[in-house]
Amino acid sequence: MESRRWSEVWGLHKASVAKRIAIMGSTGSIGTSTLEVVRALGDTYQVVGLAGKQRWRQLAEQCAAFRPQAVAVADQANAQSLAGLLNGATELLVGPTGLVELAAREDSDFVVAAIVGSAGLESTIAAVRAGKQVGLANKEALVVAGSIIVPLARQTGARLLPIDSEHSAIFQSLAAGRAEEVRRIYLTASGGPFRTWSADQMANATLADALRHPTWNMGQKITIDSATMMNKALEIIEACWLFDLAPDSIEVLVHPESIIHSMVEFHDGSIIAQLGAPDMKTPIQYALTYPDRVPGIARRLDFTTVRRLNFEPPDLDRFPALRMGYEVARLGGTAGAVFNGANEEAVEAFSQGRIPFGRIVELIRQVLDRHTIEQNCDLDRLLAADAWARQEVQRCLHG
Numbered sequence: 001m002e003s004r005r006w007s008e009v010w011g012l013h014k015a016s017v018a019k020r021i022a023i024m025g026s027t028g029s030i031g032t033s034t035l036e037v038v039r040a041l042g043d044t045y046q047v048v049g050l051a052g053k054q055r056w057r058q059l060a061e062q063c064a065a066f067r068p069q070a071v072a073v074a075d076q077a078n079a080q081s082l083a084g085l086l087n088g089a090t091e092l093l094v095g096p097t098g099l100v101e102l103a104a105r106e107d108s109d110f111v112v113a114a115i116v117g118s119a120g121l122e123s124t125i126a127a128v129r130a131g132k133q134v135g136l137a138n139k140e141a142l143v144v145a146g147s148i149i150v151p152l153a154r155q156t157g158a159r160l161l162p163i164d165s166e167h168s169a170i171f172q173s174l175a176a177g178r179a180e181e182v183r184r185i186y187l188t189a190s191g192g193p194f195r196t197w198s199a200d201q202m203a204n205a206t207l208a209d210a211l212r213h214p215t216w217n218m219g220q221k222i223t224i225d226s227a228t229m230m231n232k233a234l235e236i237i238e239a240c241w242l243f244d245l246a247p248d249s250i251e252v253l254v255h256p257e258s259i260i261h262s263m264v265e266f267h268d269g270s271i272i273a274q275l276g277a278p279d280m281k282t283p284i285q286y287a288l289t290y291p292d293r294v295p296g297i298a299r300r301l302d303f304t305t306v307r308r309l310n311f312e313p314p315d316l317d318r319f320p321a322l323r324m325g326y327e328v329a330r331l332g333g334t335a336g337a338v339f340n341g342a343n344e345e346a347v348e349a350f351s352q353g354r355i356p357f358g359r360i361v362e363l364i365r366q367v368l369d370r371h372t373i374e375q376n377c378d379l380d381r382l383l384a385a386d387a388w389a390r391q392e393v394q395r396c397l398h399g
């Protein structure tokens with residue numbers, strides 16, 4: 001392949017135009033931040049679709065405020081309650097098929113994929129299949145089905161714009177050189193709430209302990225993933241898919257202040273980093289306005305308050321999820337679906353108080369060890385692997 005800049009590889013040299021945005025997972029942490037960013041950006045950015053699951057009252061309020069063409073609600077049970085609160089201007093779509101329909105509708109050009117977990121997979125694929133620009137927060141979709149999503153995006157011309165802060169940083173830093181000039185990626189990690197805890201202390205950490213993230217304010221599932229460092233493991237796999245990287249070219253670096261969001265080292269020894277306050281509104285806005293940079297509402301970094309930036313290697317013994325992340329990235333095939341499915345199920349069990357914190361990663365390891373990996377799978381096969389992993393976790397819990 002002739003050498004091209006990253007932005008060209010992704011076909012992103014385009015003048016800014018009005019954008020009609022559908023937000024999948026609009027009631028969540030990324031979803032609500034996206035709405036704040038869109039509101040502040042003004043009239044060129046219009047919300048045409050919203051989607052959520054449980055929080056139907058919030059969905060109704062969002063519909064009243066943003067007047068989208070359509071709203072999708074995943075749960076049939078919440079659809080009637082929501083219908084009663086909508087005025088005639090917004091069409092109501094229901095269930096998983098409603099989500100898929102919303103993501104592919106012709107009235108949007110940009111889809112923000114911000115549903116949590118593999119529940120966001122099918123709507124993300126639908127957006128990619130429809131050739132949308134996709135602001136990708138839903139990393140689990142790539143972990144499960146990067147082998148389908150990335151080739152499909154190349155086929156349809158859909159553009160995957162990372163919202164995950166590290167991947168946004170890598171994306172921005174890669175623009176300083178060419179793909180073949182990259183030596184390695186430094187994927188930074190805050191280290192989570194248990195960075196300094198011993199394995200014994202962590203084993204019985206409570207939900208409240210796990211939810212006390214030192215730098216980021218996020219939804220519950222990703223906050224627990226940050227505590228196990230599964231989040232970083234998922235991000236290794238996400239980076240491999242997004243930027244066509246070998247797992248070994250990615251180095252995780254613990255950086256407790258979360259100011260450097262990730263870095264790219266080039267062959268000449270230059271390291272390009274993206275810095276900013278830990279505020280998801282920065283990468284969300286960058287994905288929405290790309291390739292432009294415009295004033296926004298994200299928190300700004302004040303260097304006079306930054307005393308120092310610290311770095312340390314990750315401790316793979318206390319955080320074995322990280323080692324598994326590399327392993328799964330190398331294995332490919334159904335490994336990502338099993339890794340992610342087992343994690344989602346184990347995190348749910350921990351959230352419900354059914355297992356201690358230390359058991360989350362043990363369960364993932366057990367399930368992965370029992371799995372026979374298959375390569376070159378279609379979506380049904382990947383979804384079956386996800387379902388199998390969840391059942392295996394339940395079997396371990398009951399057996």
Ligand code: NDP
Nearest residue numbers: 025027028029030052053054055074116119137138218219
């Ligand atoms: P939240 O838990 O805050 O929000 C999740 C959203 O997904 C809600 O809108 C929820 O709807 C919706 N949802 C959940 N299940 C379903 C379903 N089955 N069908 C349809 N919608 C569903 O999560 P976050 O915003 O924290 O995270 C979203 C994604 O972004 C995750 O993949 C996460 O890894 C990624 N991400 C998040 C970051 C953050 O700062 N929060 C940072 C980087 C990545 P409802 O609430 O109405 O039930």
Ligand code: MG
Nearest residue numbers: 164165166235
């Ligand atoms: Mg991240």
